[in-house]
Amino acid sequence: MSQPLLGCIADDFTGGTDLASMLVRGGMRTLQVIGVPTGPIEADVDAVVIALKSRTLPVDEAVQESLAALAWLKAAGCRQYFFKYCSTFDSTAQGNIGPVADALLDALEAPFALACPAFPENQRTLFNGHLFVGDTLLSESGMRHHPLTPMTDANLVRVLQQQTSRKVGLVRHAAVSQGANAIRTAFAELQAQGHGYAIIDAISNADLITIGEAASDQVLITGGSGVALGLPDNFKRSGLLPEASSASTLPSVEGLAAVLSGSCSIATNGQVAAWRESGRASFAIDPLELADGHDLVTRALDWAQPLLPRGPVLVYASAQPEAVKAVQARLGVQAAGEIVERALSQIAVGLLELGVRTFVVAGGETSGAVVKALDVEALRIGASITPGVPWTVGHGRVTVALALKSGNFGGRDFFTEALELAP
Missing domain, CATH: 3.40.980.20 (Four-carbon acid sugar kinase, nucleotide binding domain)
Incomplete structure (x- = not known):
């Protein structure tokens, strides 16, 4: 297997394919594996997505499985890592997004990560730190009735802060609209103030691409699949990823x-x-x-x-x-x-x-x-x-x-x- 550029950990199976589809769309040959592999996988790919079933596991189990996935991806030679969760930030007050992200940051010895579940194409947008489903606040959408992870608070700064001891800050859309350099400046300011996470606004695909560009030097990115839209171009700009028109080609299946x-x-x-x-x-x-x-x-x-x-x-x-x-x-x-x-x-x-x-x-x-x-x-x-x-x-x-x-x-x-x- 060639060394992948991007190693991803998804907290459920459909979330894994969702993320992988964004990477393929950007020209990255992508393989999704089911659970942590027991050995190397023979495939020439640019990205690997390890799909777990950790969204609704007890916190300790979710952390353990996520760390095992990270260890495999590190051994495979990945240059950057992505923790993918749902675009509606599905989680309880006890976890699992915050505890897993904390464990990944610790294992990577990284001080800071962004958090952006926005996916405007599927009517998920973030503004002033509040997550919307269409024109409705998350807390007033059908997600408030979810049988396993009911979402009753749309303020993601508040939701994530309940799950981590690291300070959670906010990068507002005013900064996002000014471009990647403005976002990097906002990240630096939050880190200087002692923040470990930044919820970041996004109301369009253009915002997500800009956020992806701003995150080119981040060791760990967390969010929904949408923020991955901007990541393939980072690898192309650095000369690590060639232009590829066949990333989405699949063999035919009869039956x-x-x-x-x-x-x-x-x-x-x-x-x-x-x-x-x-x-x-x-x-x-x-x-x-x-x-x-x-x-x-x-x-x-x-x-x-x-x-x-x-x-x-x-x-x-x-x-x-x-x-x-x-x-x-x-x-x-x-x-x-x-x-x-x-x-x-x-x-x-x-x-x-x-x-x-x-x-x-x-x-x-x-x-x-x-x-x-x-x-x-x-x-x-x-x-x-x-x-x-x-x-x-x-x-x-x-x-x-x-x-x-x-x-x-x-x-x-x-x-x-x-x-x-x-x-």
């Missing part, structure tokens, strides 16, 4: 297709509804039936087998917030999620045996469970279907095409649009 959805986000619920309204085949998984011992896995596969040769099918456990709360009240938050992930991952294995080789998967936790069940060890990242969601080709026991979608991403017709663009 049947299916959609699996475990996300209960507003966007994914709309996508499931659009699929069903179009008359396409769909099968609903009820977590309470699973908990009562009903074999919905076998039932779903028996249902899908005669339908698959005619076209893609959807198997979903997505539900409205009221239904999700009812399930959680009976089963518990963690158990409710795990029972769905386990069922959908078992269905994925069954679909593979039926000849499915192209999967669209909605939901970060669901994507992680499916990828693990399919024994996929690494993903080569292709072109984006929609901002933040690329097609990938996974290599493991069987080669498969995978579109791994974070719950809130994509338009109402995402499932059908993705399948039309499948490699």
